[in-house]
Each structure stands twice: as structure tokens, then as C-alpha cells.
Amino acid sequence: MTFAARLTERTLRLNTRLCVGLDPRADAYADFAALRAHTLAVLDATHAYAACMKPQLAFFEALGLPGLQLLEEVCAAARALDLPIILDAKRGDIGSTAEAYARAWLSGGHAGDALTVNPFLGFGTLLPFVTAARANGGAVFVLVKTSNPDQADVQGGGVSERVADEVARLSAPEAEALSSVGAVVGATHPQELAAFRARMPKAVLLLPGLGAQGGRAEDLAAAFLPGGVGAVVNASRGVQYAAGVDVDAAVEAARGFRDALNAVV
């Protein structure tokens, strides 16, 4: 089954459009053991409310080798739960290096099911990622319009729209209704969701920015395809640190986001 098909199946079976982000912050814990235990506990406690999960690699890389080992543990736990994994690494480089990144994160032992990728170096540099994703039944999420306020410095002036058109072009030949080439569009841009949805009809949309960055579930209806599929909305701090490091609060937050998203589809 493709990544998009797995995501759709889980979305409908569990009735959830929430992507639980795991971004473990060292300053929230007394030591690494506490960080590890809490991160794994949040995953285990919230997975029933998650269509997928998204570890942001920077938080694991910042912890050195133990952090990378924890990333492996988190991914193994997600695999055991059959929970689709989006590795958020925002990779992008010249083609031959992009091939190495694709080998690192989309094939083989360390791979997630999907990877966020950065198109800044040119559309041709996306191809190694797309090829690896297709070969492994995975997916890429191309940064189209990011959630941060200053994205327009680089992404304004029609750049996001050009990237969206490339996502649609890459998706077009695929037989499946939802492609292996998805797109990141911030949940902080609700007024533009309908246009991006129409521009990329076969792309799964990943919408980060729910909660901590001000994105609101009630503004996101236009991201979804009929039947409430084709998009997932990420909250990281809003779940993992909903109330300090309280796991019960993380569960309540995940349930609340799930319900708020379901109310708009």
C-alpha cells in the first residue's frame, strides 16, 4: 500500500486528521532519560488520535548520538503501531547529495515512510527524493508555503504557486488518486488553502502550525478533499507540551485537536 493510501485508510478507520509532532526539547527535562521516557510515552498515549506522526529531526540531532538512537526507537515504536511516519528533515541539495539524503531517510534501515523536502535548489533536485519514495511506497512533502510569518521574503511573488504547480506536475502521471508527492502548506494561511488545494488536486497536504503558531482547526476545512481525506494537520508543542510534560494533558490535547478537525470536515 502507498503512503497516501495508508494515511487515508487510517484517517477513515480512526476518524482522525491529526499529525502528532514529536519535537523533544532538552530544556524541558532534567536529563536525557526523562526526555526519552516522556517522548516514547507521549507517542504511546496519543497514537489512537493520530493519523500519522512527525518527528522533527533537528530536535533529535541536537541530542547527538543518543538522540539519533532515540529517533530509531521512536520510529520502531510507530512501526509497531502501524502509525505512518513523516520524518521532518526539510532536506534539499544538489542532485548527487540529494541522492544520499534520499538513501539515508527514504530507503533502508533508518527510513521513515515520508520525508519533508526543500525545493530551493531547483525542481530537478527533488527527483532523487521522489524516485526513492516511489520505489519504497513512501512519500515526500515538498515545502510550498511554510507556516512562519517571514516565509514571504522568499516564497512570495508567486514562488509558492510555482512550487505547487511542480508538485501537481510530478503527481499527474501517478495512477492513484493521491500521489506520493505531497505538499507542506502552513495552517497559518487559511485564506489561501482553497487555491492551493485546487492547484494540487492529487497531493496530500501537510499543514503545520496548529496551536502554538496560531493555526485554528475551524479555519482549515478547505484543505480537505471530499470525505475529509487528503490532508493532515500537525501539532507538536500543542500536544507534547500541552501542559509541561504531563502525558495526560498531551492525550487531552490530541483528542481536542482531533475533534476540532473532525468538526470541520
Ligand SMILES: O=C(O)c1cc(=O)[nH]c(=O)n1[C@@H]1O[C@H](COP(=O)(O)O)[C@@H](O)[C@H]1O
Ligand atoms: O515541515 C514542517 O513540518 C513544518 C513546516 C512549516 O511550514 N512550519 C512548521 O512549523 N513545520 C514544523 O512543524 C512543527 C510545528 O511545531 P509546533 O509549532 O510546536 O506545533 C515543527 O516541527 C516545525 O519544524
